[in-house]
Amino acid sequence: MIGGLFNKTQWPIGLEFASHAMRAFQLAWEERRWKVVGAATAAFPDEMPADEAERQDVLLSLLEGMLASGQFQGNQVVSCLQPSEMQYKNLRIPPMPASELMQAVRWEATDRLKIDAGHEVQFFDAGEVRQAEETRREILLLAAPTRAIEQHVALIQKAGLAPIAIDAAPAALGRWAAAMDPDPEASQCVLDIDVDSSGVLIARQGRVLFYKPIEIGTANVDEAIAGHLNVSLSDARDLRRSRALRMGDESAHDGIPNQKQVDNAISDALRGPLMELSREIALCLRYYGVTFRGRRPEALQVVGELAHEPLLNELLPSSAGLSVAADASRSVLNWPDALHGAAVQGPVFALAAGLSMRSRDAHLEKGAA
DSSP: OOOOOOOSSEEEEEEEEOSSEEEEEEEEEETTEEEEEEEEEEEOOSSOOSSHHHHHHHHHHHHHHHHHHTTOOSSEEEEEOOGGGOEEEEEEEOOOOHHHHHHHHHHHHHHHSOOOTTEEEEEEEEEEEEETTEEEEEEEEEEEEHHHHHHHHHHHHHTTOEEEEEOOHHHHHHHHHHHHOOOTTOOEEEEEEOSSOEEEEEEETTEEEEEEEESOOHHHHHHHHHHHHTOOHHHHHHHHHHHHHHTTOGGGGTTOTTHHHHHHHHHHHHHHHHHHHHHHHHHHHHHHHHHOOSOOOOEEEEEETTTTOTHHHHHHHHHTSOEEOOOOHHHHEEOOGGGHHHHTTGGGGHHHHHHHTOOTTOOOOTTOO
16 A cells, blocks of 8 residues: 655654564654654563454554553554565666666566565566666566555554555655655665564665665574573573663663673673674675665665674674764753653654655655665
8 A cells, every 4th residue: 555645744653563573653744854743662571462363352452451551642644564564676687768667676576576466566666777798677666465554554554543645664664764864865774673584784874776675684682692691581681681771881780790700791682692693794795786876875774683793893894894883862852851861762763754754755666665
């Protein structure tokens, strides 16, 4: 579902369904600056019901509670599907008239993604690229089951919300990246880390050029910590989060026996999965470098679950040749005093914020994401 109208100064609620949580974020454009209207998050239970109807009831209860806690205005929503419901594929096709492009993309999706008529297909057109001596069109395919889309819309409507659009995660991340780095000549690289997976986006001022899901997330990190320290997964998650808040503050270890040793052990456990993630990012940058012209991204915006992980600052420059960009959200966005606590977690809300930034004037090709 694409389209819909809303007041240009009152923007919709951006609603992200991550793999183990949902996040809502709403912005308004005031005095040539983004103002945060509302922000809230709700974690899923560790054990979700296997029955689909019961699962939808749990999600509805969480959604209603989250919306009630976040100071949101209005009921218009731009949302995204959960990562597990989406498929992505980069491919190159011969140049062709725009009237034939959607048919060719759908055929490629059926062949490459092994999907049937029960799926919706869209695409990002990244433009023409050179392949040897030939010109090709770089396409990012997106596909999702029609049934998942219908359930998603039904859930939102049951919560009393009015869905404007189901947007693609890469598009939302591209908007966020452009807002954080307004240089018109720069390419932005974003690493979005979720629980079960991550996503690497390369965009140029909101235009999606490359996106790749990577099957490494905080679940891998927590498993490494749990194995290294011989603790449960839930304890490993709590240790990781509390350590991230302490990093850079030596006084945080004062009066806590062995805390520094524990934090160092956690860092040792993190190094393996984060090194693997850094190597995957390097491969993405290599693909981008041989495919597209223009400036290579110089810094990586890290968002999502590990947005504040300090070890990435050490590993990425050596393995991927990128520095980690400082969090610009606290200066770019105008945070009201009532949401000061959420401001610390700004990059965690990046995808939901990008959904809220979706404009009614977005230029969309028919059938294109």
